[in-house]
Amino acid sequence: MRAVAVTGGSADVILVGGGIFGQFAALTLANIGRDVVLIDRAALWSEASSVNAGSLGVQNKIGELVPYARWSWDLWSGMSERLAADVGVRRDGGYKIAMTDDEAKRLEQAVNEQKAVGLEVRLLGRADLRAEAPWLSPNVAAAAFSPEDGYASPTLLGPALRAAIERAGVTIVEYANISKIHQNRGISVETDKGRFQGNALAIAAGAWSGQCAALLGEHLPIALDVNMVSVTESAPPTIGKLTTHARGILTLKQVANNSCLIGGGWQGIGTLADCRKEIDYDQLVHNLRLAVRVVPGLAQLNIVRSWAGYEGVSPDSLPYLGRLGDNPNVYCVACARGGFTLGPLFGQLLGELIATGRTSRPIDIFNPGRFGHA
Amino acid sequence: MPEMKVIHGIEPGRSLEFTFDGITLAGFNGEAIASALMRAGIVSQRVSPKQSAQRGYYCGMGLCWECAVHVDGEGIVRSCGYPLRPGLRVKTADADLK
Numbered sequence: 258m259r260a261v262a263v264t265g266g267s268a269d270v271i272l273v274g275g276g277i278f279g280q281f282a283a284l285t286l287a288n289i290g291r292d293v294v295l296i297d298r299a300a301l302w303s304e305a306s307s308v309n310a311g312s313l314g315v316q317n318k319i320g321e322l323v324p325y326a327r328w329s330w331d332l333w334s335g336m337s338e339r340l341a342a343d344v345g346v347r348r349d350g351g352y353k354i355a356m357t358d359d360e361a362k363r364l365e366q367a368v369n370e371q372k373a374v375g376l377e378v379r380l381l382g383r384a385d386l387r388a389e390a391p392w393l394s395p396n397v398a399a400a401a402f403s404p405e406d407g408y409a410s411p412t413l414l415g416p417a418l419r420a421a422i423e424r425a426g427v428t429i430v431e432y433a434n435i436s437k438i439h440q441n442r443g444i445s446v447e448t449d450k451g452r453f454q455g456n457a458l459a460i461a462a463g464a465w466s467g468q469c470a471a472l473l474g475e476h477l478p479i480a481l482d483v484n485m486v487s488v489t490e491s492a493p494p495t496i497g498k499l500t501t502h503a504r505g506i507l508t509l510k511q512v513a514n515n516s517c518l519i520g521g522g523w524q525g526i527g528t529l530a531d532c533r534k535e536i537d538y539d540q541l542v543h544n545l546r547l548a549v550r551v552v553p554g555l556a557q558l559n560i561v562r563s564w565a566g567y568e569g570v571s572p573d574s575l576p577y578l579g580r581l582g583d584n585p586n587v588y589c590v591a592c593a594r595g596g597f598t599l600g601p602l603f604g605q606l607l608g609e610l611i612a613t614g615r616t617s618r619p620i621d622i623f624n625p626g627r628f629g630h631a
Numbered sequence: 632m633p634e635m636k637v638i639h640g641i642e643p644g645r646s647l648e649f650t651f652d653g654i655t656l657a658g659f660n661g662e663a664i665a666s667a668l669m670r671a672g673i674v675s676q677r678v679s680p681k682q683s684a685q686r687g688y689y690c691g692m693g694l695c696w697e698c699a700v701h702v703d704g705e706g707i708v709r710s711c712g713y714p715l716r717p718g719l720r721v722k723t724a725d726a727d728l729k
Contacts, residue, residue, distance in 0.1 A: 421711055490696060490724075491680045515680045559707055561696045 265451025268294040274462035278590045280418045281604020287425035296430045302415035308566035310486045310520040313598045315405045316353045317501045329602035351406030351499030354397045368401045378403040392497045396612035400402030406499050438472045440477045459588040464569030475582040483525040487563040490516040495554040519548045523567030526543040534565040540568035557568035578623035589625040647717040657690045664710035665698050676700050699724040
């Protein structure tokens with residue numbers, strides 16, 4: 258690891274935000290020879306990218322994002338080789354479950370829509386599930402199985418990705434607070450760690466991207482979710498495969514160290530302003546009760562830890578990716594529902610856009626300016 | 632033996648016997664399982680699932696779960712905070728996994 262204290266400098270591209278989007282964008286740009294400075298308000302990989310539950314679900318994405326999740330999987334599949342490190346990628350499929358007849362109906366509709374965009378998925382009734390997934394509760398009315406779902410380890414990916422961008426020559430600046438951004442003759446970013454001069458600037462700051470855009474006089478609406486995740490002790494085989502809920506209120510998986518991860522976007526307590534990320538136990542109880550109702554084997558396990566993390570959300574739940582505002586050299590990539598799944602692809606697409614002015618996949622629907630000015 | 636600080640006025644509970652993986656050990660009523668295991672020279676209570684490395688009492692305050700053991704009739708507990716009682720049957724936590 259380099260121990261040089263960076264105090265200002267210049268680069269082809271200044272990236273703000275050291276999460277999964279920012280780091281994959283940095284890697285893409287550095288690999289084609291661009292000088293990149295990556296600035297973060299704290300340590301790299303310390304927010305949503307690091308504290309999410311690691312699901313790489315395709316089935317649980319909203320319709321427009323299903324093709325993007327599959328394209329991102331093309332990158333996930335070779336990730337351990339690309340980064341020369343085990344990052345815990347596993348793709349053995351997943352169940353999206355329905356507990357009531359009403360949910361089952363909605364699930365069937367979703368399955369048909371997903372088949373239409375090319376996803377491999379099949380619908381299973383109670384009897385099928387009893388035979389194929391006896392670890393699921395008999396209360397599960399129906400489920401869709403797709404062999405395309407999987408997961409990776411955010412804990413393993415963080416250090417591996419950092420090592421890769423360091424090898425590629427990216428300059429990393431951590432714990433830097435941005436006070437001003439000037440946009441005349443290139444772009445200069447003023448921080449308490451010095452002034453950084455660049456030809457292009459990209460905001461990849463997740464939930465904080467709205468604050469960064471405001472420094473540029475741009476409107477980027479972002480709401481904040483505070484998602485809770487819990488992990489059990491290491492356990493005998495309990496959850497056969499990644500399991501999500503038709504209503505998006507539960508994710509379950511058992512990972513390589515045999516512990517079970519329980520998520521589903523139940524809300525903790527906190528705001529960007531008060532910096533709190535706390536467990537709301539009243540909500541957590543519902544999250545865990547639902548988990549036990551779906552996978553009864555969880556009932557006998559201890560929860561070792563629960564935590565909460567921020568997730569920035571756009572008004573239409575689609576990510577932001579593209580040019581930000583009128584300056585042709587200012588870009589943004591942020592706020593995907595399922596950002597961990599989409600991260601490698603969206604980072605790469607941003608890198609392509611900055612380097613060549615075009616992208617290998619369409620990005621029009623992600624235009625950061627789609628909500629107009631405030 | 633390292634020098635020990637004795638806090639006066641705190642008396643141990645009655646002496647008792649319990650078992651750890653079938654071996655009979657001595658302890659005091661109400662003390663933490665981890666404390667009695669440590670005095671018996673047992674520093675590792677379990678084996679890590681991925682690399683089979685020795686794991687044991689670490690944080691001592693209920694957070695890390697490294698000292699987990701299996702107690703008969705109770706399931707997996709943290710040995711740093713679970714009180715001993717006479718005849719308690721304790722096993723390595725991983726025994727459940729095999």
